[in-house]
Amino acid sequence: MRATLVQIDVDPAETPAERRGRVAALVRAQAGADLVVLPELWPVGAFASGEFAAEAEPVEGGPTAEAMSAAARDAGVWLHAGSVVERDPAGALYNTSLLFAPDGELAAVYRKIHRFGFDSGEAVLMSGGDRVVTARLPFGVAGLATCYDLRFPEQFRLLVEGGAELLVLCAGWPARRLAHWQVLVRARAIESQAYVLACGTAGTHAGVEQAGHSVVVDPWGEVLCEAGAGEQVLSCELDVGLVGRTRAQFPVLRDRVLRG
Numbered sequence: 001m002r003a004t005l006v007q008i009d010v011d012p013a014e015t016p017a018e019r020r021g022r023v024a025a026l027v028r029a030q031a032g033a034d035l036v037v038l039p040e041l042w043p044v045g046a047f048a049s050g051e052f053a054a055e056a057e058p059v060e061g062g063p064t065a066e067a068m069s070a071a072a073r074d075a076g077v078w079l080h081a082g083s084v085v086e087r088d089p090a091g092a093l094y095n096t097s098l099l100f101a102p103d104g105e106l107a108a109v110y111r112k113i114h115r116f117g118f119d120s121g122e123a124v125l126m127s128g129g130d131r132v133v134t135a136r137l138p139f140g141v142a143g144l145a146t147c148y149d150l151r152f153p154e155q156f157r158l159l160v161e162g163g164a165e166l167l168v169l170c171a172g173w174p175a176r177r178l179a180h181w182q183v184l185v186r187a188r189a190i191e192s193q194a195y196v197l198a199c200g201t202a203g204t205h206a207g208v209e210q211a212g213h214s215v216v217v218d219p220w221g222e223v224l225c226e227a228g229a230g231e232q233v234l235s236c237e238l239d240v241g242l243v244g245r246t247r248a249q250f251p252v253l254r255d256r257v258l259r260g
């Protein structure tokens, strides 16, 4: 299957509405891909926490969900539309990822479990999700995660136990910790014996330079393709059968002794 990661430049000179239009056109241009992946909080910017409340939107009928559903349908692709600031009916905010099927139907919703920021930003403004999410796609089972989740291997182990073969991570990872990103995406792939598709943002917003370097890592931990720092469309071919072959030939997951 063909995976395409769209590493979006979150430029504060562009409004979220303008960016939605531009990103929808980018998604439409990816017809022919099986799965298209966008980054974390690209409409507003993962570090633009002062804008979170104003830009919050519902999952059903929100402007990003509507635009991405239409773009997925027009392109005929599975679309992991990255994440949005979700406002739920009770008024709580979540960092919520949306997965659309090629007919535009919402196929999965994942609320980021590990909130970043310690005592500020997302960590205080948003509520955390409380469940891991997998979704069965025609070409494999996807396990969803978002940015800071990458530092919590126990979440990925639960995704693997849920059958995940493709670990799809949207992110807005800062450039100053690029080295952590590059190690951790490979670590999650190696320990999970799964593909990792990790899509980050480019540019600088709210004073935080973004790392870019979106990447696809195979179940052996080999980097299949990796972006640079700027806005980029990154595509590569994945052989999802390699997940099962890797797990059968080198059965580390079978040899686990300690189970939660």
Ligand SMILES: O=C(O)CCC(=O)C(=O)O
Residues within 6 Å of the ligand: 046, 115, 116, 146, 147, 148, 149, 151, 172, 173, 174, 177, 180
């Ligand atoms: O863990 C990190 O270094 C970055 C995490 C992050 O930026 C986020 O979750 O938004």
